[in-house]
Amino acid sequence: MVLSPNGNYVALFIDFENIRNALRKQYYAEPDPQVLIAKAMKYGTVSFAAAYADFSRQPEWCRRQLEAAGIEPVQALPKRHRSSDAEQPEQVEDRTDFYLLIGIFEAVLDRPHVKTFVLMTGDSDFVRIVAKLRTRLDKRVVIAGVPGSISVDLVRAAGGDVDPVDVPVVVPAEEVSEETRRQFIRAMAQLEWEYPTFNGYVKWFSHPKNELHMAESTVRLLLEELIGQGVLFQQEETLPNGSPIRTTRINRTHLVVAEAVPTG
Numbered sequence: 001m002v003l004s005p006n007g008n009y010v011a012l013f014i015d016f017e018n019i020r021n022a023l024r025k026q027y028y029a030e031p032d033p034q035v036l037i038a039k040a041m042k043y044g045t046v047s048f049a050a051a052y053a054d055f056s057r058q059p060e061w062c063r064r065q066l067e068a069a070g071i072e073p074v075q076a077l078p079k080r081h082r083s084s085d086a087e088q089p090e091q092v093e094d095r096t097d098f099y100l101l102i103g104i105f106e107a108v109l110d111r112p113h114v115k116t117f118v119l120m121t122g123d124s125d126f127v128r129i130v131a132k133l134r135t136r137l138d139k140r141v142v143i144a145g146v147p148g149s150i151s152v153d154l155v156r157a158a159g160g161d162v163d164p165v166d167v168p169v170v171v172p173a174e175e176v177s178e179e180t181r182r183q184f185i186r187a188m189a190q191l192e193w194e195y196p197t198f199n200g201y202v203k204w205f206s207h208p209k210n211e212l213h214m215a216e217s218t219v220r221l222l223l224e225e226l227i228g229q230g231v232l233f234q235q236e237e238t239l240p241n242g243s244p245i246r247t248t249r250i251n252r253t254h255l256v257v258a259e260a261v262p263t264g
Contacts, residue, residue, distance in 0.1 A: 008044025009114045011107045012037065013100055014051035014071065015121035016062070019165060022122060022146035027167045030217040031062075033069035035166055039144055040118045042163075047114050048107055052076050052100040059224075060246065061199050074099060097125050104129060108137060116140045119158075120165065124151035131157040168217060176214075176222060183212060184222065185231065185260040188250050195237065198223060198248045223248070231256050 014036060023029045033051075040046050050072040055063050063073045076099040100121075107114060117133055119126060122145030133139040134157070141158040143150060146165050155162045176184070188201065201223055206216040214222070226232045231254050237247050250257060 008116060009047040009111070010040050010044045010116045010118055011104075011111060011114045012040040012046055012049040012071070012118045013103060013107075013120065014049075015096060015100060015119075015123060015126075016051040016053035016058070016066075016073075017094075017096060018121045018123055018149075019146060020053075020058070020062070022149040023165070023167065024221075026146065026148050028217070028221060029168050030220050031165075032168070032216075033065045033071055035168075036120060037069045037071055039120075039163065039165065043116045043118060043140075043142060046070070047111055050074050050103055052096050052103065054078055054094065054096065059198070061202075061220075064199075074103065076100075097123070100126075101129055104133070108133070108139075114139075116142065118142045118144055118163075120144045122146060122150035122154065124153050127151070127153050127157045130154060134159055168215065176218070180212065181222075182260040185226070185250070185257060187212065188232075189252070189257065189261045195239065195245055195247055196249060197246065198234070201248065229256065230254055 016031070019036075020031050023031055036051075037046065037049060040049060049070060051066050052074045053062075053076055055073055055075050066073045076094075076096040079095050104117065107117075115138075117139055119130065119141060121143075130141050130143070133141050141161060143155055143158045143162045144165055145151075145154075145162075147167060150162065150164065184205070187205075188196075191204070193200065202216055202219045204210060205212055205214050205219045207213070223232065227234065227248070231251055232248055233251050234246055234248050237245050239245050252258075252261075
């Protein structure tokens with residue numbers, strides 16, 4: 001265990017899908033794990049940090065960036081219910097809340113030195129556990145949800161201790177001008193990368209020296225939009241050393257690409 005210079009130890013629990021969905025829906029932004037861990041570090045030495053979600057439903061970059069920030073991605077396996085009626089579709093029950101609650105319970109038992117719990121969610125389902133942490137176990141609980149999506153009852157259960165997630169200023173993908181969109185597609189078509197990747201494009205277009213220089217979250221949203229439209233496609237490939245890689249390539253037969261990239 002790393003000793004805290006001031007004796008303050010923090011456990012960070014992230015309801016990742018709740019945070020990501022709220023940021024995308026309300027602010028057209030993506031979560032930055034480095035910003036999330038920095039929020040927890042305000043309150044002391046982070047003894048434990050984990051993000052809970054069904055990561056099979058999240059982009060691969062989410063897991064990688066969480067790990068790079070020192071946050072453990074915890075796979076919350078959904079529960080599947082098969083109907084006796086063959087014509088009825090299988091029901092899938094999200095169990096993220098259950099896994100997160102178990103994580104809090106284990107932290108209480110295994111890390112008694114932790115006095116501050118930073119809970120990143122706005123979900124009212126956590127009202128009871130937050131109230132018990134504060135009133136029965138004398139823990140400080142800081143609610144760090146996305147502004148505009150935090151349950152009032154959840155904040156009350158934490159004794160009013162709220163510190164919302166910092167929201168980046170992002171231009172929504174749909175507000176990117178048509179000319180900028182064409183330049184974006186044209187630039188991708190001209191990049192002669194042998195193995196182009198989603199994250200490679202993000203770093204390239206969000207770099208300050210790039211002519212387009214978009215916010216990282218805007219680039220991600222625009223790329224996802226283009227993938228959904230079929231302008232870009234993703235596939236599994238193999239590097240010369242045998243390692244697998246997921247590439248993101250431009251569909252040169254798509255009408256949008258043909259219009260953005262003149263031939264001849």
